[in-house]
Amino acid sequence: MKSSTPAWNKIEQSFSYQEFFNKVQAEALQPLPGAISSDDNKLHEYKKLNLQRMKRIEKTFHVSEELEQTLLSIKYPQLWTIITEGWCGDSAQNLPAIAKIAKVNLVIKLQIIERDNNLEIMDLYLTNGTRSIPMLISSDTDGNEIFRWGPRPKEAQQLVNRLKSEGIEHDKFIEQLHLWYAKNKGIALEMEFINLLSTSVKN
Numbered sequence: 001m002k003s004s005t006p007a008w009n010k011i012e013q014s015f016s017y018q019e020f021f022n023k024v025q026a027e028a029l030q031p032l033p034g035a036i037s038s039d040d041n042k043l044h045e046y047k048k049l050n051l052q053r054m055k056r057i058e059k060t061f062h063v064s065e066e067l068e069q070t071l072l073s074i075k076y077p078q079l080w081t082i083i084t085e086g087w088c089g090d091s092a093q094n095l096p097a098i099a100k101i102a103k104v105n106l107v108i109k110l111q112i113i114e115r116d117n118n119l120e121i122m123d124l125y126l127t128n129g130t131r132s133i134p135m136l137i138s139s140d141t142d143g144n145e146i147f148r149w150g151p152r153p154k155e156a157q158q159l160v161n162r163l164k165s166e167g168i169e170h171d172k173f174i175e176q177l178h179l180w181y182a183k184n185k186g187i188a189l190e191m192e193f194i195n196l197l198s199t200s201v202k203n
Contacts, residue, residue, distance in 0.1 A: 012117035017099035020112045024086035043087045050092035057096035061186045070197045071104040077141050080110045083122055084134040090152045091134040093181040147196045153188035
């Protein structure tokens with residue numbers, strides 16, 4: 001229940017999808033200073049990769065007729081808050097599609113907040129005790145939670161769990177994960193949203 005959690009009143013800053021995209025793009029294209037840690041350099045490289053992923057998803061993802069009809073059946077306002085960061089690969093693969101999904105029905109408002117500036121909120125939506133992102137929380141006008149989604153489609157999560165159990169090193173299973181995204185083309189994401197939204201409409 002958002003309405004009963006003071007953390008939600010302390011949002012540092014929120015962004016529309018376009019504002020968030022512009023921020024990621026500006027940071028990705030900005031030259032790095034000479035003296036920088038290896039971790040910061042990795043984050044910068046992730047943002048450059050994610051910028052290309054976001055551009056690709058924007059061009060290739062289209063909302064199916066089934067999902068469109070499900071979205072249009074929503075009659076009451078929903079606020080979709082997505083907790084994420086520009087360096088997050090799962091976010092780059094899903095956020096552009098979710099933004100397109102949200103645009104289908106004007107009763108849905110989408111806002112994006114950055115995890116590391118809003119840890120008090122993030123800690124209300126942990127995944128197995130971790131601050132996994134992206135995390136989407138849908139709420140009504142009173143701040144009551146309708147549904148949540150994240151940090152990736154269940155099929156992708158099953159793949160990650162399997163690869164980790166097999167002892168596959170991090171870079172290798174991340175490569176396999178993004179190959180899965182490329183092959184799936186947002187189908188799993190769509191089906192999960194159809195199910196979530198259908199249930200929320202019935203309730």
